[in-house]
Amino acid sequence: MSLLRKLNNRAKTEINSGFGVNTSDYGGRFVNKDGRSNVEKMGVGFFEQISWYHTMLAMPRWKFLFSILAFYILVNLLFAIIYYFTGVENLVGVSEGSILHQFTEAFFFSAQTFTTVGYGHVSPSGFLVSAIAAIEALIGLLSLALATGLLYGRFSKPTAYLKFSANAIIAPFKNSTALMLRIAPYKNTTLTDTEAKLTLRMVVEENGKMLNKFFPLELEYAKVNALPLSWTIVHPINEDSPLYNLSAADFENAMVEMIVFIKSFDDMFSNTVVTRSSYTWKEIVFGAKFLPMYHSNETGDTTILDMNKLNSFTQADISFTYAGSDKAVNG
Numbered sequence: 001m002s003l004l005r006k007l008n009n010r011a012k013t014e015i016n017s018g019f020g021v022n023t024s025d026y027g028g029r030f031v032n033k034d035g036r037s038n039v040e041k042m043g044v045g046f047f048e049q050i051s052w053y054h055t056m057l058a059m060p061r062w063k064f065l066f067s068i069l070a071f072y073i074l075v076n077l078l079f080a081i082i083y084y085f086t087g088v089e090n091l092v093g094v095s096e097g098s099i100l101h102q103f104t105e106a107f108f109f110s111a112q113t114f115t116t117v118g119y120g121h122v123s124p125s126g127f128l129v130s131a132i133a134a135i136e137a138l139i140g141l142l143s144l145a146l147a148t149g150l151l152y153g154r155f156s157k158p159t160a161y162l163k164f165s166a167n168a169i170i171a172p173f174k175n176s177t178a179l180m181l182r183i184a185p186y187k188n189t190t191l192t193d194t195e196a197k198l199t200l201r202m203v204v205e206e207n208g209k210m211l212n213k214f215f216p217l218e219l220e221y222a223k224v225n226a227l228p229l230s231w232t233i234v235h236p237i238n239e240d241s242p243l244y245n246l247s248a249a250d251f252e253n254a255m256v257e258m259i260v261f262i263k264s265f266d267d268m269f270s271n272t273v274v275t276r277s278s279y280t281w282k283e284i285v286f287g288a289k290f291l292p293m294y295h296s297n298e299t300g301d302t303t304i305l306d307m308n309k310l311n312s313f314t315q316a317d318i319s320f321t322y323a324g325s326d327k328a329v330n331g
Contacts, residue, residue: 031259031278056150068147079136080107090129093122114140160273161187166311168279169288177237177318182290184230186307191227194264202254215242229294229305251281289316
């Protein structure tokens, strides 16, 4: 019996998965580990396809701070050049000296004008330089307002502060096996009403064509009331599961990818937060079980959640589930 027939006999596919069906139109995984869609857009201009607000909010902290600093320096360098070639003699207070000294004075005057600090040591003289200084002051006010808004947006953005285990595992579960992954909150937030949804992508042959098939995976528990500790999300592999009796080799041949969606309510933000990730067949370990990642402290009055153990697992025997099968379990 073909893999497609087995799947159709025991699992219902998702019709509106949101992803492509034809495998020749797809490249790599659908969702990256950080939750972003693995899609590159073409047909529109570079600046048209980018939302700068979303980009500035989503970029890493060091890139954001570097971008702000680089913009600040470049703008002041530009205006320093304008002041210098307009004539530093029009900047009252600039002392005589080398070209580098005078340019440095023009740069710091630009910085004071841009930030509207205005120490008064150097001041513009004449209509042209005063007009340039006025324009720079306006640009500075608008730029500082944007930078302040972006800083506040990054600080106040509702975010699901959850980490995913680096690997999913096929582990023993109630006299059978289950597909498991683990998540845990890593900041001092309180998450409630946390829901999980798993969607499985498999490549199967249908009428001579290789197609992407998507299956919703039933979970032991799809929702937890609170998430103060780690949560091991479990998909029991029973006769109704599309993974039933499939080996690691089958996972590789079908180019399995499991897409994970998490939705929770953060009572500090008083808002719903979402996050997602995915696991390809290379990131699914057969014959393993997660190790506990929390324990009580020495006095027994507090629970310690060790985030370093989020992806800690040990080997486990699942060969009993393949008794009588010609499939080999590759751990």
